[in-house]
Amino acid sequence: MNNFSSGKEKLFVIKIGGNVIDEAETLHSFLKDFSAIQGKKILVHGGGKIATSIGNKLNIESKYIDGRRITDDKTIDLVTMVYGGLVNKQIVAKLQSLQCNAIGITGADANLLPAKKREVKEIDYGWVGDIETEKINPEMWKLLLENGLTPVAAPLTHDTNGHILNTNADTIASVIATSLSGSYQVSLVFCFDKKGVLLDVNNEASAISKLTFNDYLSLGKSDKLFAGILPKIDNAFDAINKGVDEVIIGNSTHLSSLINGTEGTKIC
C-alpha cells in the first residue's frame, strides 16, 4: 500500500532486542538516537539476558522449545518483573532525561494489547499470549500519541481475565504498526545486531538494501537466508500486507541511517 500522498502523519514503530538492552552504553546511545527522531514514535523492547541471569539467581530455570521460552508460573512473574519493571522503567527514565516524554506500558495497561493464552496442542507454552488483533482499540494508542507521549512497550500482554502473558516483541511491534496503519503512515523498524538481511550471515557487507516478496521466495528456496531472520521477514511481509507503509531491518547502532534509508534492508 502506497501512502505517499495519503496526507497521514508519520509514525515510527521501532523494536529493539536483548543485544541493545544488555549493554548500558549501547542502550544509552540508541536511546539518544531514538529521542532525536522528530514526530510520533513508539518503542517496543524485548527482554535480554538479564531475565535469565536474575532467573538463575532465583532458581528459575529457563526452558525453551523451538527457541521459544516456556512460561511457567515462576517465569511469568520473572518476566513481568524484569521486562515490565526493571527494563521498561529504566528505558522510560532515560528517555525522560533526553526530553522524550515516554510512558511505559504492557498490554494490560489501558487494555492496549488484549491477548489469548496460547492453546495447548503439542506444546504447552504456558503463560504465552497471542494478541487478539481485532480487539485492539487504536483510539487508546492515538490518545497517547496525540498528546505528545511516546509509548514504550514491554513484551507482555494480558488475557483480560487477570493474567499477564509473555508475547514476542517482534510480534507486538508488528501488530501495533498494523493496528495504527489506518491512522498514520507507519514505518516499522526492526533493530538487531546485523546490518540488515544478509546473503551471507558471516559477512556484513552482504546486506541487501531491498527485499521484495519475490526475492524472498527465491532466496528462501535456495536456502540463502539465515534461519534466525526468517520470522522477522515473515512478520515484515505480514505488516506490509496489512497496511504498514514500510518495514526496515538493520543495526540498532545506526538508527538515524535506518530511518533516512541509507542503511538497513527495506522490505517492500
Place this chain on the structure above:
Amino acid sequence: MNNFSSGKEKLFVIKIGGNVIDEAETLHSFLKDFSAIQGKKILVHGGGKIATSIGNKLNIESKYIDGRRITDDKTIDLVTMVYGGLVNKQIVAKLQSLQCNAIGITGADANLLPAKKREVKEIDYGWVGDIETEKINPEMWKLLLENGLTPVAAPLTHDTNGHILNTNADTIASVIATSLSGSYQVSLVFCFDKKGVLLDVNNEASAISKLTFNDYLSLGKSDKLFAGILPKIDNAFDAINKGVDEVIIGNSTHLSSLINGTEGTKIC
C-alpha cells in the same frame, strides 16, 4: 476547604500498603471493591514483603534507618522490578478483568511525578526521591482520568536525569491528591490494617470516627496515638491544608464503608 458546592467532579485517591498486597485473597477482594467505585479514581500501592523476600533470594540485604529503607544501587533495581513490574502489573491485569480500565505508572512515566534525589545530610538514603510538587503537571493526570483511565501508581518517582527513585507511597498519594484538588473534589483514602485512628492500638473498638487538628494536638501531647500512625496523620493534615476535600483512614477490607463514611476515621 469546603468544596461541597464547588461543582467539581469527585475523585478518589486510594492508597494501599503491603498488608493488602501480600495476600492474594485480600488483594482480590480489595480490587473488587475498588473497581466498583463509580467515577474517577487513582490507586497508589506500596511494596509489601515480596520485595524483601525476592531481595533475600538475590542476596540484596534490606537496610533501614528510622524505619526507612536505604535504597542502594541493587535495592533501587529490586524495587523497580518488584513494585514497578510485578506488583503494579498484576494489579493492573486484575483490575482489567474487573472492567476497570487501569493503567500502571511510575513517576517516570509521562513525567507524572518529577522528584529530586534526597540530599545527603546525616543519613544517605540512597536512591530516594522527594517529589517536586510544583513541577507536577495536573493536565497529564487529567488526560488519563478524563479518558476513562484509572492510574495505578507504584511508589517510584524519577529525578528527570535518568534515575528511578524510591518514594513513600503515602506521600505519593498525598501529593497526587493535593495536585489534583484544583480540578476535582478529592477524597484521599489511606487503607491499612486497622479500623482507623485508634485511641488504644490493641483495641479496634477504640477507632475514632473523626479527628480534628485540635484533637490531634491534644492526643499527641498525651502520647495516646500509636507512633506508626503519626506520619499518616501528618500527611493527612498537610493534604487538607492544601485543598484536599477529605482524608479517610481505615481498614482496606471495608473500602465501601470507608467511602460512604460509615467506617474509618475522617480527618478534618
